[in-house]
Amino acid sequence: MNETLDKTNMTLRDRLKAFVDSFGLPRLIIAAFLLMLYIAAPIVGAGFWMQISNTINRFSWNAVMVLAMVPMIHSGCGLNFGLPLGIISGLLGATLSIELGFTGPLSFLMAILIATPFAIVLGILYGWLLNKIKGGEMMIATYVGFSSVSFMCMMWLLLPYHSPTMVWGFSGKGLRTTISLEGFYDKVLANFLQINIGNLSIPTGTLLFFAVLAFGMWAFLHTKTGTAMTAVGSNPTFAKAAGVNVDKMRMLSVVLSTWLAAIGILVYEQGFGFIQLYMAPFYMALPAVSAILIGGASVNKASIANVIIGTFLFQGIVTMTPTVMNNMIHMDMSEVIRVVASQGMILYALTRKTEATK
Amino acid sequence: MANNNAPLLEMRNIKKAFFGNQVLTDINLTLAEGEVLGLCGENGAGKSTLMKILFGMDVIRDTGGYEGDILINGEKVTFNTPFDALAAGIGMVHQEFSLIPGFTATENILLNREPKKKNVISEVFGDRLDTLDYNVMTGRAEAAIDKMGFHIDKNMVISEMPVGHKQFTEIARELSKDQLKILILDEPTAVLTEKEAEALLASIRSMSEKGIAVIFITHRLHEILAVCDRVVVMRDGYVVSDEPAANTTVNEISSRMVGRAVETTAKSEIRDKSDAKTIMSIRRLWVDMPGEIVRDVSLDIKEGEILGIGGLAGQGKLGIPNGIMGLYEAGGTVEFDGAKIPLNSPRKCLDASLAFVSEDRRGVGLLLDESLEWNVAFPAMQVQNKFLKNYLGGFVKWRDEKSIREVTERYIDELAIKCTGSKQKAKELSGGNQQKVCLAKAFALEPKFLFVSEPTRGIDVGAKSLVLEALRKFNRESGVTVVMISSELEELRSICDRIAIISGGKVAGILPASKPSEEFGMLMVSMVK
Amino acid sequence: MKNKITAGKILSFVRDNSVPLMFVLICAVCIPISGFSWGYLINEIVTRMGRNIFLILALLIPIMSGMGLNFGMTLGAMAGEIALILVSDWQIWGIPGVVLAMIISIPISVLLGAFCGKILNMAKGREMITSYIISFFMNGIYQLIVLYMMGSIIPIKHFSIKLPRGYGIRNTVSLLNMRQCLDNLLAVRISGVKIPVLTFLIIGVLCLFIVWFRKTKLGQDMRAVGQDMNVARDAGINVERTRIISIVMSTVLAGFGMVIYLQNMGNIATYSSHSQIGMFCIAALLVGGASVDKASIGNVFLGVILFHTMFIVAPKAGAEITGDSMIGEYFRVFVSYAVITVALIMYETKKRKHKSQNAQQLQLAQEEADKHE
Structure with a gap:
């Protein structure tokens, strides 16, 4: 019984096939498509450096939310379609920070501080629920996200917010759908050490902030607890037999994911410049899910590299397609391409046999 | 003809x-x-x-x-x-039921062989839209049940049936086939x-x-x-x-x-350890392990011995280690080294220096998608904080890749594990080498007491004797008490000092390994449930 | 003793029907607060029954074959919409238009359903999340066809439905000449309540079909596949094909349902009509007491009545209570999602029960043995 692959005897064609199989055809197509866009951009006159800075900018807004996918994938809870729950914690942090009168960079810090307990409490409840329904996480996560967003829609109207920058002007109560962050934490991270060379502008602060969180996640996965979490995702029975409390690890991963989503939305807001409430968080899980999958993750394996590559590819397509396609064929098909590419990627991942052999 | x-x-x-x-x-x-x-x-x-x-x-x-x-x-x-x-x-009734739980006995007896009636729609869209002929179905089911000679309710839904009746439904299904x-x-x-x-x-x-x-x-x-x-x-x-x-x-x-005729490796000398102290005493153990139910097991295990547990499949021998180590729900009392071991908690067992090599290598024993290093070091890291570097006064426990690699390489050498290196994934190894990784994982815990379940199942002859030799060496050199569970009596006789035979979820008897195999055979079938 | 038994019965009845009962309660509270007249309410509910029931019935077949709630019914809705857009471009109105639209929708639905079924066969055990993502994926393709290919590749003549740029369909397509033509034919008014007899007749025929279908060989196979795929396969049933047929049937029925739905509405919101339809249909079915693995025609009718009563009265009642009309709007959306969430959770936890009963038996057996000694 020699199950090890004899790699020396493979022909080039076999190798190519093995590469495509391991990398995944859809992923290859998406990467090739993006490459084509970059080549086409200067030809059709859509400033190359502009495109690059746009992509980097959007990368910096979204990367943390994609990072939030990592812990739950590692612990075997699957793709976190319940990301909106974490986003809501972030929104509570953001609005309460402004309501309490904090301004400028301090308001960002306070938003994070206030969002944290919400994320932890909601994460614990969410984790407890997911532990009761092991195996059916993804569908229930989706609907937990939807329910919580629609529940908060009522709350945004009913909670006693008073800050005039946030409530509707005429009635004096109920939060607005979009709240400008000017004077609060608009671009606080992005403007820190920003680099501008011609058309290229790099939001160094935001990238650094993401780097710190990504490093933290990488480091966590190298600790005893992080190792246990990965083992739980890889084979829960093995972990149980090795004395690991499987439910506790899963719970921890859910809390981490929820907290990162809360931070992620705050980072997004500081780049975007507005807080979006009500139905805005509704579909925010899907771009993050497809981004990490495009980056090479599967339903039960993900790394920091997957996050970086995936976010870059996904945001590249989001920013490039409208301009390049418009210039090329005078037809804005970006929406269609984005939907087909991202949902197609998720479908591809769902139909793969889960690698963990049981 | x-x-x-x-x-x-x-x-x-x-x-x-x-x-x-x-x-x-x-x-x-x-x-x-x-x-x-x-x-x-x-x-x-x-x-x-x-x-x-x-x-x-x-x-x-x-x-x-x-x-x-x-x-x-x-x-x-x-x-x-x-x-x-x-x-x-040819008809066959398998050990596992092959019945649709929400269907009646009749529907199951005639599953996919239902008598049908044509209708207008089925003329157009094909015979899958024929309606079922319930009268004929009932008749055929009744005939099959009569042929069997044991009455079951043909209209009862399978999920509500006692388990014996399910078995009879299966038999009736075979009998309903005319050929x-x-x-x-x-x-x-x-x-x-x-x-x-x-x-x-x-x-x-x-x-x-x-x-x-x-x-x-x-x-x-x-x-x-x-x-x-x-x-x-x-x-x-x-x-x-x-x-x-x-x-x-x-x-x-x-x-x-x-x-x-015994052809296995050289027999080790059989030691009489009855004077040694009792290191583990099991009293009235029951374990709910599907297919391997333990009903009432009491057993004393002496320090330093190799105890074999044998018996036919399904009689409960596998349930014993799985229950004690907390992988399946269990009750009764287990004392180890004078202290009670709480059941249903794998961590407490591991803390008490017990270790377990599971019979289910792929399901329980290994992280198939991870490297050998992880597989070998993981339990010792989690339970005993080995292979970790402490930073910030122990707040950060960092994986020590170097010592993990060292220990893995040591066991690769000692157990002669065939692999491309310590970074190879466990799923890429052959069955015998996977089994050695499982042993290495248990050895790395440096336990005082080791359960090994079916250590030679599904591996080739060469690997078998290597695995058994490794176990014997571990027992002799480190003085570790070993309890080995195996379906192969000869294998048990070749390495164990005493052998307990489990039958019907209970201990049918304990004999020295030197007794002739006929006596063990009698015990095996004595209380079969 | 007898009281105890009846009390137990009532308790288990309440537990088994908690979702419908909760909705009865919500409706009972909201109806008086909303201040709607009974005549108005009944009229509205009857209209909505005619509009929605056919669509919801399309969900029953995949549940029967164990594939859960078919979030991919959106695909059928898209097929229905494409058919209606074409028919209205050809200016075929009234009943012939409706019938033609249904016929055109069939090949599109079959194609989409077969695609969906194939994918779901590759994702066994997570059918629901996959069918949910398929509906998003197909929405992209739908946009590609309707927004870019119609008018450029697929000929569209009429400027009333085409975008000014020369290709693509406008945001709304009016079906004024087709509006409620099914509903009005043979309609009967009973003390002010308009009853769309023909629509109900069609629904009745579908109900009969479903009852009949359960008794066919194919229906029996689907039930077998739904309960245990492996046993069904061992018995020689072609599991994969049966599952695909079940999704195709559901998609075709959803296409018909969408045509009925839209002829009642009188216009197509080209890019959004289908997007929420799956969610509302599933919510209504669950409100009627169905679960992920079990649903009946009775669940459909009860569900439509309860869910839509809530839907009608919630905004007004919410406005009466809080003074903000949006609260009620959000409330009904929240309730729709919450109902699906609760149903999914109940289904998943139920799957994980039955354990540890065996363990108790073992312990009991030991105690029994002790007594005998």
């Missing part, structure tokens, strides 16, 4: 190997119309493989087919799928109450009177003697005896099942 003198079924020189492992050698078997044939043998003797060949199961073809001929009424046949076998009149000539019953009485088992024997007799030949596989030898015309005993892939049931006894059969 080609030849009226030919037996109904004849199997000639059947041979089968799985990946070079010979599991059946020159099997010859005949079966006459209406004859009841008892087939017995230890687990792994080749009974199931033989029946799978006869029934045309996919697994046989997927693993390279078989050699030899099967003749029905003197004509050679080849079954590519179970459906071919069914068409030729049925040979019925294979694979341990049908395992789930039956005593009364139901008697009813089944009666129904086998009545089937045989109606001309149906029955192959009856069971561990309950008295049942075989009660109902069979002929008894065939298999051992290690050979037929060791084939004679009329009237000429033999339970004792004879059981000794043939286990007795064999």
Whole structure:
């Protein structure tokens, strides 16, 4: 019984096939498509450096939310379609920070501080629920996200917010759908050490902030607890037999994911410049899910590299397609391409046999 | 019919190997119309493989087919799928139920063979839109139940039935097939109450009177003697005896099942450790492990010995380590080294310096998608904080990749694990090497007490002796008490000091390994449930 | 003793029907607060029954074959919409238009359903999340066809439905000439309540079909596949094909349902009509007491009545209570999602029960043995 692959005897064609199989055809197509866009951009006159800075900018807004996918994938809870729950914690942090009168960079810090307990409490409840329904996480996560967003829609109207920058002007109560962050934490991270060379502008602060969180996640996965979490995702029975409390690890991963989503939305807001409430968080899980999958993750394996590559590819397509396609064929098909590419990627991942052999 | 003198079924020189492992050698078997044939043998003797060949199961073809001929009424046949076998009149009742839980007995008996009525829509859209003819269905189900001779409620939904009735529903399904000539019953009485088992024997007799030949596989030898015309005993892939049931006894059969020329590795000396202190004492243990239920086990294990636990499959021997180590729900008391071990908590067992090598390598034993390093070091890291570097006063416990690699490489050398390196993924190794990784994982915990469950299952002969040698060395050199659970009695006899036989979820007896295998054979079948 | 039994019965009845009962309660509270007249309410509910029931019935077949709630019914809705857009471009109105639209929707639905079924066969065990993502994926393709290919590749003549740029369909397509033509034919008014007899007749025929279908060989196979795929396969049933047929049937029925739905509405919101339809249909079915693995025609009718009563009265009642009309709007959306969430959770936890009963039995057996000694 020699199950090890004899790699020396493979022909080039076999190798190519093995590469495509391991990398995944859809992923290859998406990467090739993006490459084509970059080549086409200067030809059709859509400033190359502009495109690059746009992509980097959007990368910096979204990367943390994609990072939030990592812990739950590692612990075997699957793709976190319940990301909106974490986003809501972030929104509570953001609005309460402004309501309490904090301004400028301090308001960002306070938003994070206030969002944290919400994320932890909601994460614990969410984790407890997911532990009761092991195996059916993804569908229930989706609907937990939807329910919580629609529940908060009522709350945004009913909670006693008073800050005039946030409530509707005429009635004096109920939060607005979009709240400008000017004077609060608009671009606080992005403007820190920003680099501008011609058309290229790099939001160094935001990238650094993401780097710190990504490093933290990488480091966590190298600790005893992080190792246990990965083992739980890889084979829960093995972990149980090795004395690991499987439910506790899963719970921890859910809390981490929820907290990162809360931070992620705050980072997004500081780049975007507005807080979006009500139905805005509704579909925010899907771009993050497809981004990490495009980056090479599967339903039960993900790394920091997957996050970086995936976010870059996904945001590249989001920013490039409208301009390049418009210039090329005078037809804005970006929406269609984005939907087909991202949902197609998720479908591809769902139909793969889960690698963990049981 | 080609030849009226030919037996109904004849199997000639059947041979089968799985990946070079010979599991059946020159099997010859005949079966006459209406004859009841008892087939017995230890687990792994080749009974199931033989029946799978006869029934045309996919697994046989997927693993390279078989050699030899099967003749029905003197004509050679080849079954590519179970459906071919069914068409030729062979029916089989498997150990696992194959029933739709929400259907009635009638619907299950006629599953996918329902009588149908044509209608206008089905004329247009094809016969899958024919309506079912419930009257005819009821009639056929009743007829099959009558043929069986044991009454079950044909309108009862399977999920509400007592387990014995499910078994009878399966039998009725086979009987409802008009072409049925040979019925294979694979341990049908395992789930039956005593009364139901008697009813089944009666129904086998009545089937045989109606001309149906029955192959009856069971561990309950008295049942075989009660109902069979002929008894065939298999051992290690050979037929060791084939004679009329009237000429033999339970004792004879059981000794043939286990007795064999010992060809395994050099026997180690058998030590008498009865003076040593009792390191683990198990009292009134029950374990809810599906298929391996432990009912009431009390056992004392002496320090430094190698204790074997044997018995037939399904009798509960595997449940003992799995229950004590907290993998399945268990009750009773277990004392280790003078202190009580809380059950249902794997962590507490590991903390008390127990270790367990599971029989389910792929499911429990390994992280298949991770490197050997992770597999070897993981439990020791989690339980004993080994292979970690502490930073910030122990707040950060960082994985120490270097010491993990060192320990893995050490065990790769010591156990001669064939791999490309310590970073190779566990799933890429062969079964025997995977088993060694499982041992390395347990050794890395440096336990005082080790449970090893089926350590040689599914691995080749060379790897077998290496694994057993490693265990013996571990016991002798580190003084670790080892409890080894195995279905292979000879393997236990070659390495253990004492052997406990589990039968019907209870300890049937404990004997020194030097006793002849016939005595163990008697114990194995003594309390079979 | 007898009281105890009846009390137990009532308790288990309440537990088994908690979702419908909760909705009865919500409706009972909201109806008086909303201040709607009974006549108005009944009229509205009857209209909505005619509009929605056919669509919801399309969900029953995949549940029967064990594939859960078919979030992919959106695909059928898209097929229905494409058919209606074409028919209205050809200016075929009234009943012939409706019938033609249904016929055109069939090949599109079959194609989409077969695609969906194939994918779901590759994702066994997570059918629901996959069918949910398929509906998003197909929405992209739908946009590609309707927004870019119609008018450029697929000929569209009429400027009333085409975008000014020359290709693509406008945001709304009016079906004024087809509006409620099914509903009005043979309609009967009973004390002010308009009853769309023909629509109900069609629904009745579908109900009969479903009852009949359960008794066919195919229906029996689907039930078998739904309960245990492996057993069904061992018995010789072609599991994969049966599952695909079940999704195709559901998609085709959803296409018909969408045509009925839109002829009642009187216009197509080209890019959004289908997007929420799956969610509302599933919510309504669950409100009627169905679960992920079990649903009946009765669940459909009860569900539509309860869910839509809540839907009608919630905004008004919310406005009466809080003074903000949006609260009620959000409340009904929240309730729709919450109902699906709760149903999914109940289904998943139920799957994981039955354990540890066995363990108790073992312990009992030991105690029994002790007594005998």
